[in-house]
């Protein structure tokens with residue numbers, strides 16, 4: 196076997212407050228995050244949304260120490276994975292490829308080409324597949340592969356999602372059990388899975404398997420936990436005016452409070468490292484909502500981070516992938532149906548008359564909205580709740 200590399204994919208996060216604006220711009224420039232019917236509006240809209248969101252977002256990052264811990268934790272996961280692979284007799288170089296911040300996926304690809312990697316396992320650090328996360332990184336990689344003949348010589352394989360991996364389920368069950376056992380009546384505690392949300396249209400129109408994978412994953416973790424606790428699944432972190440997967444975490448917390456639930460353990464389920472949505476959103480915002488709703492004892496299960504059983508899961512995934520027939524990017528990036536995802540409506544693709552008409556209408560509306568916002572400081576995006 197030639198030189199082996201493992202490319203770990205993640206979203207990336209701002210290392211310091213000054214990075215927040217450019218990080219948000221990168222994120223909103225991605226058509227997998229905000230999908231518009233015409234490309235030319237993507238960058239101006241990304242700039243506009245990012246510049247209006249930066250302040251609020253910076254306030255949130257301030258509450259967790261002024262930046263995201265995602266890079267540091269992902270690097271630690273990479274080091275632990277390398278050690279575990281060595282222990283299992285598989286030498287490998289580990290590369291981190293972030294989608295919207297340093298170290299960018301492009302930097303990782305440049306490095307692994309320079310290191311003459313001959314076999315590569317592409318492993319997203321998202322247990323469940325979504326077109327907005329792993330899907331977006333796969334699309335970027337597909338483009339890089341098409342552009343660079345050197346990459347085409349690398350024998351690679353992709354792991355699209357891996358939430359069924361037994362050691363991953365075991366690590367989640369152990370982390371939940373540890374938290375439950377802090378309560379005086381562990382079996383009476385309500386287990387609350389909070390998954391990252393995505394717009395409903397991703398699932399219903401674009402065929403994103405995310406919701407199904409989250410539901411299966413939750414059920415499998417509960418089976419592995421093998422305790423009698425009741426549980427709920429809800430979706431957090433909604434951004435923008437369109438409907439996202441429901442129930443929303445805040446609504447479900449209020450409902451449980453109203454039903455008299457006093458003891459609650461929150462399990463972040465779409466993330467394998469601590470970051471703003473666990474440390475700020477769950478630990479601060481959702482805790483406050485839960486306590487106001489009458490939930491007295493609120494605890495949160497840590498993300499797997501470098502939990503040894505979780506690192507074993509990653510190593511086993513790599514070793515299995517090297518043994519199996521390879522899976523190519525083109526086999527995992529296809530959506531079932533091409534739809535415009537933002538805002539939700541049916542869309543006909545191509546240079547059709549309806550496209551021409553809507554391009555004109557929306558461009559006109561966009562300019563009017565921009566001018567109103569520039570003059571008054573408040574505009575359409577505030578009214579519809581996209582900006583605060």
Ligand SMILES: C=CC1=C(C)c2cc3[nH]c(cc4nc(cc5[nH]c(cc1n2)c(C)c5CCC(=O)O)C(CCC(=O)O)=C4C)c(C)c3C=C
Pocket residue numbers: 206207208209222228248252263264265321325327328391392393394405434435465466469470471472
């Ligand atoms: C606007 C749409 C967004 C979708 C869809 C979305 C999906 C999604 N995101 C993650 C994981 C992460 N998101 C992170 C940051 C982040 N995500 C969005 C928006 C969408 N995410 C924004 C605006 C931000 C920036 C933070 C903020 O201003 O709220 C991060 C990085 C966090 C960090 O510590 O820096 C992660 C990780 C998943 C898993 C997901 C869908 C399944």
Ligand SMILES: [Fe+2]
Pocket residue numbers: 432472476
């Ligand atoms: Fe968020």
Ligand SMILES: [Fe+2]
Pocket residue numbers: none
């Ligand atoms: Fe996100």
